[in-house]
Amino acid sequence: MKFATFMLITFVIISTLSPDLASATAPGGFGEVAQVCDPSKLLSCYPAIATGVAPTTDCCTGLVAQEPCLCTYIKDPKFQEYVSSPNARKTMEACKVPYPTCT
Incomplete structure (x- = not known):
């Protein structure tokens, strides 16, 4: 349990200090719509990602709201292991969020 707590604290600290995750774009009906990427919105997913429990x-x-940002998180080495883990994929599947194909 201490390791899980440590990882959660680390995730929170990194997410609040990462200026690269300010925004992403998602296609809209008339051009591009800005999406605010805030990895702290996914903190409620930490138990599911860390242990495999149901989300x-x-x-x-939060996962649905942050879906346009998932490629940004996957490409960021600070978040990659969380978003790319087998439990993260299971969490996305349970929430009916498709795992993104990032270019």
Whole structure:
């Protein structure tokens, strides 16, 4: 449990200090729509990603909201291991969020 707590604290600190995750773009009906990327919105998913338990409703809500940012997180070495893990994929599947194909 100490390791999980340490990882959660690390995730929070990194997410608040990362200026590269300010925004992403998602295609909109008339051009591009800016999406604010905030990895702290995914903190409710940490138990599911760390241990494989079923994601909460809050987790799925945050994951859906942050879906346009997933490639940004996957490409960021600070978040890559969390977003690319087998449990993260299971969490996305449970929340009906497709795993992104990043270019």
